[in-house]
Amino acid sequence: MCDKEEKHTAKRPLAPCGSDEHKKPAEHHPAPAQSGPEEPYPNAAAAPGQTRPSSPASEEDAAAQERSHLTFRKGLRDGLPICLGYLSVAFTFGMLVAQGGFPPWVAVLISMTCFTGTGQFAGIALIVSGGMYLEMLVTTFVINVRYLLMSLSLSQKIEKRMSGLQRALLSFGNTDEIFAVAMQQEGKVGARYLSGLILTPYLGWTLGTLLGATVTGFLPLALRSALGIAIYGMFISIIIPPARKLKSVAVVLLIAVAISCLFYWTPVLNRLSNGWVVIICAVTASAFGAWKFPVKEDRQP
Amino acid sequence: MNYTYVLISILIMALVTYLPRMLPLVLFRKTIENRFIKSFLAYVPYAVLGAMTFPGILFSTSPDGGFSPVYFLGGLAGMLVAVVLAFFKRGLLLVAVSSVAAALIAQELLGLVL
Numbered sequence: 001m002c003d004k005e006e007k008h009t010a011k012r013p014l015a016p017c018g019s020d021e022h023k024k025p026a027e028h029h030p031a032p033a034q035s036g037p038e039e040p041y042p043n044a045a046a047a048p049g050q051t052r053p054s055s056p057a058s059e060e061d062a063a064a065q066e067r068s069h070l071t072f073r074k075g076l077r078d079g080l081p082i083c084l085g086y087l088s089v090a091f092t093f094g095m096l097v098a099q100g101g102f103p104p105w106v107a108v109l110i111s112m113t114c115f116t117g118t119g120q121f122a123g124i125a126l127i128v129s130g131g132m133y134l135e136m137l138v139t140t141f142v143i144n145v146r147y148l149l150m151s152l153s154l155s156q157k158i159e160k161r162m163s164g165l166q167r168a169l170l171s172f173g174n175t176d177e178i179f180a181v182a183m184q185q186e187g188k189v190g191a192r193y194l195s196g197l198i199l200t201p202y203l204g205w206t207l208g209t210l211l212g213a214t215v216t217g218f219l220p221l222a223l224r225s226a227l228g229i230a231i232y233g234m235f236i237s238i239i240i241p242p243a244r245k246l247k248s249v250a251v252v253l254l255i256a257v258a259i260s261c262l263f264y265w266t267p268v269l270n271r272l273s274n275g276w277v278v279i280i281c282a283v284t285a286s287a288f289g290a291w292k293f294p295v296k297e298d299r300q301p
Numbered sequence: 302m303n304y305t306y307v308l309i310s311i312l313i314m315a316l317v318t319y320l321p322r323m324l325p326l327v328l329f330r331k332t333i334e335n336r337f338i339k340s341f342l343a344y345v346p347y348a349v350l351g352a353m354t355f356p357g358i359l360f361s362t363s364p365d366g367g368f369s370p371v372y373f374l375g376g377l378a379g380m381l382v383a384v385v386l387a388f389f390k391r392g393l394l395l396v397a398v399s400s401v402a403a404a405l406i407a408q409e410l411l412g413l414v415l
Contacts, residue, residue, distance in 0.1 A: 240387035281352035
């Protein structure tokens, strides 16, 4: 990261979580960027809620919602790239289930009720091998324990006035990618935007699973194995651009990656299961980031 | 096939996936004022995704998850292509599809040599 970029970020009250959305509309907007209600804040400092930090939260929320550019439609649109990426990942999952000798509805049922990547892959492997219920419970919990941290993070990003029912429903869609895209939005995120952002990827996930479970036989093994990298490609496309822009994010990312590699290649440490490793990496790297590069007070992270 | 077993397993998976997502969002409704914790939570998405991606991506194309030079190098090729494209801010789908293509091509070529 060069000095110029650092100065740039120091001047603007930027949170590490994105906010460069406006500069790269092509990223999550397949359609050409529109002027008008879509992008009302030419720069981050002008967003509502920051100019009046003393006003009550509910008023802030209401005002933000009124002028919000985060509509249901924008949610659907931002969800589209995730949806297409999910098609290929879920396709791989569907194939795996079919290879395990299960009918397609089993694969689709798992995708529709779990809506998670890693957990489903581990779960179906256990079912195929006839694992115990307790094993399934512990494995899935360890893989999913990161969601506790992510949901806590999301709880600070959503509008305060969101009802308990809305929270309960929308939390179902808090996948890694949807979470990351929601966190990169400017200001608070409401129920409408989130439902859009969840709906398109959910359809892609379900449809991809169905296709994978039904057309497995037609694909050569080489392609089936190469498809396994798709989900990681999505992760990379989400984390690299903010890391390029903000030194703080780049440092946090490098620490997390370094610890993760350490756990993978060190003889005794590599016995720890992946779910716990992710938690250890995330807590250490985020704590270091919070200590060295605290986010500006007046910004919602 | 024992469908009772399969269905109970799916139920366990679904619940254990849903509860960690739902509980913090529904139960924790305060705004955190502490600057350290706020900053900490802001960095969580990047740290989580980073740790999940590396080094897992290098072994992601192996059919059985084990190590083999061809699949490792295929994963490496896919990773490099994804990083370069993401660095130049290409969209999520293009990055994902290109990394699959790169891994596939690399593995096919290496399969001829190794």
